[in-house]
Amino acid sequence: MTTEAPASGHTPDLLRRLARIEGQVRGLARMVEDGSYCIDTLTQVAATSRALQSFALELLDRHMATCLVAAARTGGDEQEVKLREAADAIARLVRS
């Protein structure tokens, strides 16, 4: 299974976070256009990266609390597949 019902109650908060990150990326473009000092721009890039990281961790928390818990209760192959997927997703986050 590769789809899941949107956790509707949580969606607005996730979208607000992404709208803020999109604003940060547009702010970076303005800094480049205005010829801002590289070091100041890099400080803003680091802040944007951290915001993206927090978004990822939030999404992962929700996934573990819903899909992974459900799969653990089902057991068997479903559990194995979900554990592997989560482990791979965590490795990509840690290494990116």
Add this chain to the structure above:
Amino acid sequence: MTTEAPASGHTPDLLRRLARIEGQVRGLARMVEDGSYCIDTLTQVAATSRALQSFALELLDRHMATCLVAAARTGGDEQEVKLREAADAIARLVRS
């Protein structure tokens, strides 16, 4: 000194990269709205983080090849200040 002339020849490439990253962030919002599978969204977050990281490394390269080299030739306080700034910026990138 906290401004520098924009390295005009390079600006279009940096802006193209940021436009692409902004598109990736909007793509993430669409995935959340559509109730995409969390793991798929997380894969796209990791790709977006890597693109932001590459942008930061590109900006840092240019800064070192211009500002830092100029400061090293000037020497004295100017050199010390620029080395400290660059070291702090690198630490923020490594830790973010």
Add this chain to the structure above:
Amino acid sequence: MTTEAPASGHTPDLLRRLARIEGQVRGLARMVEDGSYCIDTLTQVAATSRALQSFALELLDRHMATCLVAAARTGGDEQEVKLREAADAIARLVRS
């Protein structure tokens, strides 16, 4: 509960990984003593960091496949506590 039976079958592999990482750290000390070129030493530091990261991901996988699965089946507070702990541990890895 803050202890768990050692997953004995897996312990030798984890200890072998750590012995290798300890060897890498001693290799770094030799490079510093011998006055090796900084860039070469930094390349070895990056390799050591990646080995440590892989060890962490391996440990986390095992934790999720055992403790977290057991907690999901128990449900209730136990599940909440284990999910929170795992999420915090993942955040520390992603941010370190």
Add this chain to the structure above:
Amino acid sequence: MTTEAPASGHTPDLLRRLARIEGQVRGLARMVEDGSYCIDTLTQVAATSRALQSFALELLDRHMATCLVAAARTGGDEQEVKLREAADAIARLVRS
């Protein structure tokens, strides 16, 4: 040129940091042997990773303040080579 005189005055501090990191790795092995709780071990892994990262940043600072500054004053190919090397080393640290 791939060697440089050891910055002798600084070497003892770098070696002390590495000795501490080696101790942290041995501490991790003891935790695994004792069957410590995975989450506690992961917390110590994150601390060890941060110590290794700080060591790398310290080494990079020194490299930039000595080799990179000297190369910037020499200019030409020497400068290009040293800038490329430093940029690549920073990229490896950021991505590891």
